Amino acid sequence: MSTWPNSEIQKATPERTAEIRESLTEIRGRVSRAVEALGSVSNIPKLVAVSKYKPSADILVCYELGQRDFGENYVQELVDKAKELPIEIQWHFIGTLQSNKAKLLASIPNLHTVQTISSEKTVNALHKALPSDRIAPLNVLVQINTSGEDAKSGIQPLASSSSSSLGQLSDLQRLAKHIVMSCPKLRLQGLMTIGALDLSLSANETEKNADFERLTETRDILERWLQAELVPEEADKNQVRRWGDESTGKLLLSMGMSSDFEAALKAGSDIVRVGTGIFGSRKTRDKLKEPGAPVS
Numbered sequence: 001m002s003t004w005p006n007s008e009i010q011k012a013t014p015e016r017t018a019e020i021r022e023s024l025t026e027i028r029g030r031v032s033r034a035v036e037a038l039g040s041v042s043n044i045p046k047l048v049a050v051s052k053y054k055p056s057a058d059i060l061v062c063y064e065l066g067q068r069d070f071g072e073n074y075v076q077e078l079v080d081k082a083k084e085l086p087i088e089i090q091w092h093f094i095g096t097l098q099s100n101k102a103k104l105l106a107s108i109p110n111l112h113t114v115q116t117i118s119s120e121k122t123v124n125a126l127h128k129a130l131p132s133d134r135i136a137p138l139n140v141l142v143q144i145n146t147s148g149e150d151a152k153s154g155i156q157p158l159a160s161s162s163s164s165s166l167g168q169l170s171d172l173q174r175l176a177k178h179i180v181m182s183c184p185k186l187r188l189q190g191l192m193t194i195g196a197l198d199l200s201l202s203a204n205e206t207e208k209n210a211d212f213e214r215l216t217e218t219r220d221i222l223e224r225w226l227q228a229e230l231v232p233e234e235a236d237k238n239q240v241r242r243w244g245d246e247s248t249g250k251l252l253l254s255m256g257m258s259s260d261f262e263a264a265l266k267a268g269s270d271i272v273r274v275g276t277g278i279f280g281s282r283k284t285r286d287k288l289k290e291p292g293a294p295v296s
Helices: 014-039 056-064 075-084 099-106 119-128 171-182 201-203 211-228 261-266
Strands: 047-049 067-073 092-093 111-117 138-143 186-192 253-256 271-274
Touching: 014 047, 014 056, 056 075, 067 075, 075 092, 075 099, 099 111, 099 119, 111 119, 119 138, 119 171, 119 186, 119 253, 138 171, 171 186, 171 211, 186 211, 211 253, 211 271, 253 271, 261 271
Parallel strands: 047 067, 047 271, 067 092, 092 111, 111 138, 138 186, 186 253
Antiparallel strands: none
16 A cells, blocks of 8 residues: 555554444445436446545545545645545545645645636636646536525536527636636536535435536536537547546536435436545534544
8 A cells, every 4th residue: 555655544443444334335335226226337426435524544444445535625634634645545625725725735646636616716726736747637626506505605507598699608618618728737527516405305316406407407508518619620539628527528517415415316416425424423623623632
């Protein structure tokens, strides 16, 4: 197991190891069953284990069970964990990114995806901070505020009535165009949303989730627009486009968390972010600062 740099990680207790192993196995099983129910076993979604506030020992348990994608909400916490955990981990940043933190975040060599892009200022800071010798472009997802709540970050979704015929591009179209045309060290991989947390709807799989439907519609509209506006008519068929999945060109969707990931998969999610379902409940940030609290 290689790490960057080499360090000793305190192992989880046998009891904690067994607890995480059981939870991760259960979540993986639920993901598999949800995909099988759709009859689309060829499109296996990515499970991101959200390890916010959890110690590196917990992450290492999942890693040793084959989990490679982990999500963190805070830049410094991600930096600290990346230094002591295996370089093979693919880190996803899923918190609000301030432009003054972009350089620190970009210093992580195995940073795989930033899922919460919502402004050109942040895009520029992140692109500028990425090392020139980085082999692969950094994946970014644009965060969409599908629920319209003021407390949530993200830009407005698109609707079928959206039009740019008079040059009036939406905020999303402008941001997407900027990433694709002006940021070669970034790859516009898709869209992400948190959505409104409605446990009654999450538990009822017969109900459609309006936020998931809104994100899917937005993706479809943006995908058609990118194809029509940003690909020259005479483009080489082998041209590598800087958006979507590398193999299919499809813009990916990141939606669904512990309480609603099965509904998200049913709605077509490509990435689900599960924390509590794997690691259990978390202490708040203030609780972690109390004397005697474990440091992750």
